[in-house]
Amino acid sequence: MAKQEGLSQEEARRRLKVFGENKIEKRKKESPLDMLIAQFKSPIILLLIGAAIISIASNYHSQESYIDSIMIIVIVFAAAIAGFVQDYKAEKAVEALQKLAAPKAKVIRNGKRREVLATELVPGDIVLISGGDVIPADAEIIEGYLEVDESNLTGESKAVKKMPGDRVFSSTSVYMGEAKAKIYATGMKTELGKIAGKMQEVKERETPFQYHIRKFTKKIVVLALLIIVVVLFVGLGKFGPTEAFLIAVALAVAAVPEDLPAVIVTALSLGSRDMANKNALVRKLAVTESIGSVDVICTDKTGTLTKGQMQLTKLWLPKENKKANELAVECCYYCNDAKKITKNDKEKYIGDETDVALKMFSVGILKDKSFKRFEEIPFSSERERMSVACETKNGKLVFVKGAPEVVVKKSSKALIGGTVKDISSIKKQILDKNSEFTSKGFRVLALAYKPYKKPIESNLIFIGLAVLSDPPREEAGEAIKDCYSAGIRVIMITGDNPKTAKAVADEIGLKTEGVVTGNELDKMSREELSELLNKGVNIFARTTPFHKLTILEVLQKEGHIVAMTGDGVNDSLALKKADIGISMGIRGSQVAKEASDIILLDDNFATIRNAIKDGRRIFDNIRKFIDYLMTCNVAEVVVVTLATFFFPYILLYPVQILWINLITDGLPALALSIDPSRPDTMKRKPRKRGEGIINRKLLLLIGGIGIKKAIMILSIFLVTLPLGIDVARTSLFTGFILYEFVRIAVIRYNEKLDSLKDWFSNKVLVASLLGSLALQLFIIYTPVSKYFKVVPLGAYEWTALIVGTLTGFILGIIISEVIDRITKGEEY
Numbered sequence: 001m002a003k004q005e006g007l008s009q010e011e012a013r014r015r016l017k018v019f020g021e022n023k024i025e026k027r028k029k030e031s032p033l034d035m036l037i038a039q040f041k042s043p044i045i046l047l048l049i050g051a052a053i054i055s056i057a058s059n060y061h062s063q064e065s066y067i068d069s070i071m072i073i074v075i076v077f078a079a080a081i082a083g084f085v086q087d088y089k090a091e092k093a094v095e096a097l098q099k100l101a102a103p104k105a106k107v108i109r110n111g112k113r114r115e116v117l118a119t120e121l122v123p124g125d126i127v128l129i130s131g132g133d134v135i136p137a138d139a140e141i142i143e144g145y146l147e148v149d150e151s152n153l154t155g156e157s158k159a160v161k162k163m164p165g166d167r168v169f170s171s172t173s174v175y176m177g178e179a180k181a182k183i184y185a186t187g188m189k190t191e192l193g194k195i196a197g198k199m200q201e202v203k204e205r206e207t208p209f210q211y212h213i214r215k216f217t218k219k220i221v222v223l224a225l226l227i228i229v230v231v232l233f234v235g236l237g238k239f240g241p242t243e244a245f246l247i248a249v250a251l252a253v254a255a256v257p258e259d260l261p262a263v264i265v266t267a268l269s270l271g272s273r274d275m276a277n278k279n280a281l282v283r284k285l286a287v288t289e290s291i292g293s294v295d296v297i298c299t300d301k302t303g304t305l306t307k308g309q310m311q312l313t314k315l316w317l318p319k320e321n322k323k324a325n326e327l328a329v330e331c332c333y334y335c336n337d338a339k340k341i342t343k344n345d346k347e348k349y350i351g352d353e354t355d356v357a358l359k360m361f362s363v364g365i366l367k368d369k370s371f372k373r374f375e376e377i378p379f380s381s382e383r384e385r386m387s388v389a390c391e392t393k394n395g396k397l398v399f400v401k402g403a404p405e406v407v408v409k410k411s412s413k414a415l416i417g418g419t420v421k422d423i424s425s426i427k428k429q430i431l432d433k434n435s436e437f438t439s440k441g442f443r444v445l446a447l448a449y450k451p452y453k454k455p456i457e458s459n460l461i462f463i464g465l466a467v468l469s470d471p472p473r474e475e476a477g478e479a480i481k482d483c484y485s486a487g488i489r490v491i492m493i494t495g496d497n498p499k500t501a502k503a504v505a506d507e508i509g510l511k512t513e514g515v516v517t518g519n520e521l522d523k524m525s526r527e528e529l530s531e532l533l534n535k536g537v538n539i540f541a542r543t544t545p546f547h548k549l550t551i552l553e554v555l556q557k558e559g560h561i562v563a564m565t566g567d568g569v570n571d572s573l574a575l576k577k578a579d580i581g582i583s584m585g586i587r588g589s590q591v592a593k594e595a596s597d598i599i600l601l602d603d604n605f606a607t608i609r610n611a612i613k614d615g616r617r618i619f620d621n622i623r624k625f626i627d628y629l630m631t632c633n634v635a636e637v638v639v640v641t642l643a644t645f646f647f648p649y650i651l652l653y654p655v656q657i658l659w660i661n662l663i664t665d666g667l668p669a670l671a672l673s674i675d676p677s678r679p680d681t682m683k684r685k686p687r688k689r690g691e692g693i694i695n696r697k698l699l700l701l702i703g704g705i706g707i708k709k710a711i712m713i714l715s716i717f718l719v720t721l722p723l724g725i726d727v728a729r730t731s732l733f734t735g736f737i738l739y740e741f742v743r744i745a746v747i748r749y750n751e752k753l754d755s756l757k758d759w760f761s762n763k764v765l766v767a768s769l770l771g772s773l774a775l776q777l778f779i780i781y782t783p784v785s786k787y788f789k790v791v792p793l794g795a796y797e798w799t800a801l802i803v804g805t806l807t808g809f810i811l812g813i814i815i816s817e818v819i820d821r822i823t824k825g826e827e828y
Contacts, residue, residue: 004142004180006108006126015122022121022137022186024196024591032084039080046221049073105136108180125183131176131350132341135168137183138190144179147337147352148172151495153191153569159352161380171569171589175351176339195569196591210286212692213264220257227251227637231644247650251640257629257661264622267673271618279601280611281585287597289622291580292615294488294563295686296555298548298578301494301504303587303603304565306470310357313442313471316433317464318426319417327415328463331447333362334371335388335399337378354443357468358401368393377457385410387457396452400460404434407446407460414462423462433465441503443468469500477508479606484511487685488612489560491538493548498541505539512538521547530554545570552578559689563608565600566592582608609682616684617677619693625669627698628743632665632736634706639714639732649725651717651732653789659779660736667772668740671765678751684827697823704815705746709739712808719800730780730790731797737776738805740769746812750820 007015040046105118106128113128118136121127127139129146147159150172159175162168168181170190187193228251235244268289272282282288302308312332317324338351338359349356371390379386385402400407408430414423423430430446437444444467448460483490490510494501498515505512513536521529521540533554540547545568552574555562564578567588572595575581583596584603593599600607636657643651694702713735720731748759760766779788793801 004126005111007124008110012122019122021119023119036084039084123183127181130178131174131339133174135172137170138185139168139181139183141166141179141181146177146179147175192569235644247644257633263669275611275614278610279607281599284597289615289618291611292619293561293687296489296560296562298491298493298564300565301492304605305476306472310353310468310470312361313469314467321418323418324415328447329362329365331399332358333366334390335401389452398450398452398456400448401445404446407448411448411460411462437467441500472508475606479609480509482609482682486682493540493543501539501541515539515541517541518543518547526554548574613682616681621673621675625672629669630702631706635709638710656733667768671768675762697826700819705812708811712804716800716804720797726791738801742809750816
């Protein structure tokens with residue numbers, strides 16, 4: 001072949017301007033400023049900004065109004081900045097993952113070999129490709145031979161042979177061989193780019209958590225506005241505009257849980273950090289909780305339920321013998337095209353997975369590695385065998401491996417106990433053993449040899465059977481069992497054959513009512529598929545990535561919340577449409593990772609189980625701190641509203657409500673976000689798709705205990721009122737702080753924990769409660785008291801507070817028991 005000169009540097013630069021860089025274009029990235037502005041679009045934040053404006057406008061001559069306004073604005077910015085920081089960190093973590101699969105490429109330019117960035121490749125470039133490389137762009141082989149793993153694109157894990165004239169595709173991996181190839185497409189024009197383009201057109205689904213939070217905040221704001229309008233009209237008639245607007249601001253602050261956005265973001269970010277420490281990297285913060293609501297997991301088999309590496313499980317010989325063992329090991333080693341390479345300072349074998357398994361088995365056992373291969377007939381799917389001839393110290397030998405039926409047919413003799421005998425006496429035994437192994441899902445190869453003689457593939461001497469499998473991960477069975485206990489269905493979707501899939505499922509305890517193949521799926525309507533799924537079919541074999549998409553859509557149509565795993569480029573569409581898309585960190589393509597919500601850093605199914613457990617814990621904690629915060633907000637609204645109708649003065653000022661909501665309530669709420677998992681976390685059924693954060697039970701608890709809290713605190717106010725309005729107001733204000741202990745105790749009671757020790761398992765929570773009390777004492781008994789409009793309290797007031805708090809705890813338990821009976825069966 002004529003020498004390939006390649007493009008000139010000048011021509012390459014010109015084409016780079018015309019065709020653009022060889023990279024997958026991302027959608028326009030959100031700038032840090034856009035992220036910050038987005039934080040101020042929350043209805044809660046907007047309501048608080050409105051309250052600050054009203055406070056300034058209605059009391060522009062008052063220094064106190066400015067303190068209230070400044071406090072509100074500080075809250076707004078604190079919540080916004082907390083959200084911004086977490087979103088920015090998440091974006092940066094994603095950017096760190098977005099590296100090209102083949103960052104550099106070997107290319108011929110100006111007739112010379114050189115290494116360039118893969119992004120600089122252009123159509124017409126001639127690239128040099130060898131074993132271990134990742135194809136940097138779509139190209140046509142013009143010289144040489146390659147074996148390529150195209151599973152990223154096709155889902156088929158077998159090596160594909162590529163000869164001159166064949167095309168190779170960007171992002172696919174090279175098992176072995178060397179070749180020159182001419183690039184014909186780069187960037188978004190490659191097959192990879194086309195799929196990435198389609199993926200970017202798929203609209204991202206709103207996570208269940210985002211949906212419920214959006215609905216929840218909207219309801220809070222609408223309800224708050226209604227109460228504010230009613231109370232404002234009453235206040236205008238009773239107090240005049242100045243005090244009426246001050247009451248309206250107080251109500252706005254009381255009705256809204258100001259630190260809810262910050263607490264939710266903190267809970268999700270801490271949860272995502274915990275998941276990352278357990279090998280589940282969350283790319284979208286809201287998914288941290290949403291994965292806990294999953295009720296179906298559609299998982300790959302290879303590498304997720306199994307170890308992802310073919311291993312020799314058994315070497316079956318007609319009769320055990322040292323000579324037969326040695327010949328079997330030599331056949332595994334020499335009749336083999338796996339090659340050793342060094343990558344990232346680590347040695348590894350590359351090639352067909354069967355060859356790699358046989359090489360890894362034999363390399364540590366074989367004593368003599370000096371045989372020289374001088375003839376070869378390569379494996380092909382038509383021939384179903386591979387043969388090599390080697391020069392050894394004891395003469396020339398032929399080694400053959402292949403499909404048992406084919407090798408046995410080519411064999412006239414067999415090595416039985418060190419003696420070569422006619423094969424006819426054991427032919428049936430060999431074929432029966434082969435059927436036995438394959439029925440259990442094993443991959444079986446027959447091994448044979450003979451002294452060198454032409455033709456090299458006739459009159460072989462049968463040695464034995466090499467039995468291979470990709471063994472299940474040790475932890476997979478336990479993870480499946482935990483999923484079943486948690487009410488989660490597990491569906492295996494694999495490109496492997498049905499027998500292997502069923503054998504793995506049986507070994508790990510994955511239940512199914514039969515196995516359906518991709519060919520059978522193609523002939524079914526969606527209604528028929530739905531019927532099969534409802535009957536309990538949980539294994540789909542010989543499937544393509546597009547079958548995954550069909551199964552996903554049918555499951556979602558039936559109302560399931562589905563987690564879908566995938567590693568190939570074509571899996572990206574299903575990952576994007578899934579409620580939770582989970583890509584593989586080790587085997588996964590870059591496009592699959594970018595389409596997913598979570599990346600498994602260890603490709604392990606057990607990590608999905610762990611992430612679901614963490615997601616459920618996070619949701620439980622979000623419910624707890626919403627219960628905690630909203631109960632306080634209900635009590636504040638009731639107190640301010642009743643005061644407007646029945647008292648001639650303001651009972652709580654905006655600055656006092658802000659102090660309660662942000663500092664003294666905010667710290668315990670943050671601490672609740674890191675509560676450990678409840679003992680029954682993975683023994684409960686998943687939440688239904690329509691179930692929001694606040695279910696009927698939680699709504700009754702917030703309303704019932706909130707009203708009871710308001711009544712108890714107003715009772716303390718009335719008991720201390722004879723000592724003066726300032727003392728009574730300070731007692732009422734402090735009653736809200738002391739009541740934190742009551743509310744946490746009732747929450748612990750509702751959790752039905754196993755022991756009193758579990759009540760104090762969260763040391764941060766205990767410290768935050770004590771810290772809140774200490775801060776309250778600080779503002780009462782120091783000069784800063786004037787800014788909060790409080791006065792020191794004496795022994796009588798503290799006695800009233802403690803008695804009222806203890807009474808509140810007893811009533812809280814009674815109310816909880818009543819609500820528990822009304823809502824029997826509902827989760828807290």
